[in-house]
Amino acid sequence: MEIRKLSRENHQEVLDLFADETPYYYFLINELLDNNYSGEAFRVYGEYEGDQLVSILLNNFGNLTYYAKTLRDVAVYQEILPRLSYFKLSGPSELMAQFLPLVPVKSDTLSYMGVVKNIVAQRRYPQLSVRRISSEGELEMHYDLLQSTQEYNLEVSRDEYVAKELKRLQGSQDRRVYLSVDNKMVCACGTVKESRNSAIVIGVVTHPDYRRRGYGTEVLIGLFESLLEEGKYPYLFYNNPAARRVYKNLGMEEVCQWRVVMVDEESK
Template identity: 25%
Template sequence: MIRQLTEKDRDQVMSFAGDRPAENLFIFGDIEAYGLESDVVTVWGDFDGQGALRSILLRYLGNFIPYAREAELLDGKAWADVIGRCSALTCLSGLQSLVKKILPYMSTPVQKEQLCYYAARDLGAPLDKSTARKDVKMLFPEEAEKIIALRQTIFSNHAETAATLQKSMDRGISRTFYIERNNEPVSSVSTTAETAGAAMIVGVCTKKEYEHQGFATSCLIKTISALQAEHKRPCLFYDHPAAARIYEKLNFIPIEKWMMERY
């Protein structure tokens, strides 16, 4: 049985998804920020005959994310029907094994598909700080514009605004570490969707003329160290072999592939 969930279901939902906090980072983050009953977030649950959850589906604006502990327990057709009744669909994303169960039943044509690795770092994994540069700074919210300017010179499709980044920092769900040269950022690393137990690392970048000098790695080490001190597990996406080598050296372990279907 599928029904829309309310705040009365919060404990059951968080317990159901709580065994995999890294995989459910976005689900936790959205529920912590907006609750289960808002215009921004809707959550549905599929229950068995004994009232236990088999799977859940979260909507954040037009983005839908499914979760089940085991893929065979996720009813792809039923969730496709739920999504189809919503007019706001822009993206279906999640662990590949779960999204693939829904895709055959989706009637809306996909405009773009993206598949990347989803990796996380155990809280107890060792972190060698001896190679990190000493000139890594932490960004203040009012300085957001200069990091956005850096990213726009590196990422061709960068869409985040300084106001959005500052708002996320003010809410405590994002932070940024960076290195400057000539009073301008040349390398940076940010977090987003920070929850009580995990955080997504994003925006890892370095200007071309400063590459291969350990700038991004130093920012990553600083970020990981800060998260580790707060018992937050670092997570990230990657699809580039060079990035994979950097992350593997920092003890990030691939969880599963993450699939994003844009509509």
């Protein structure tokens, strides 16, 4: 076994490693390409058996993610762990569990990850437009929508939120979309890490007064339709049983259980 630092030149080997599971991990593969396999807070390592790449370890912005086609002994990476900067580990549950004996665990959380390749549900309110947020006024309404719920507890003012979100949306491919009823924003969702053929869906929220009417499902279908038309697979991370049912009813394929491990940095 040999551990090597990977570069853009190793990209085909990485694709060969993911092989038929590549569509399940476009969001991860795109992150490698978008960062050109390198950077101050971005490093990629590979485990080789002879000349064949058999696993990768990605250290990206304080996070460690590991991928292999089968369960392997991850102790081969133990020597380089002290040289890496991380406070969190995340990835497929069974794979990341191999690292638990190697790091001081602060918390260990399980959720799920899925991908939408096809939508199997029909829109219930086709007369309502799913719109993309593009103005300060729409972001102000989005702030008010978030504040109306118990799920979101924003610790910034409306002006701060609008300025930060506007800068983020204008400086990336990410988007926020919403559904309006009687000129009121009643539900919304968005994307992060949107790239060439993938987007991670976040922030699904519905105003408490408009729940159980299918509006949340409606805005998700609208977002999924837009992304798929652009050749981008939507990826979802979730631990809520109700959300899981909704996503599956829309056509989501559940890929794996997803593990997030927070590291006790004082004990590293």
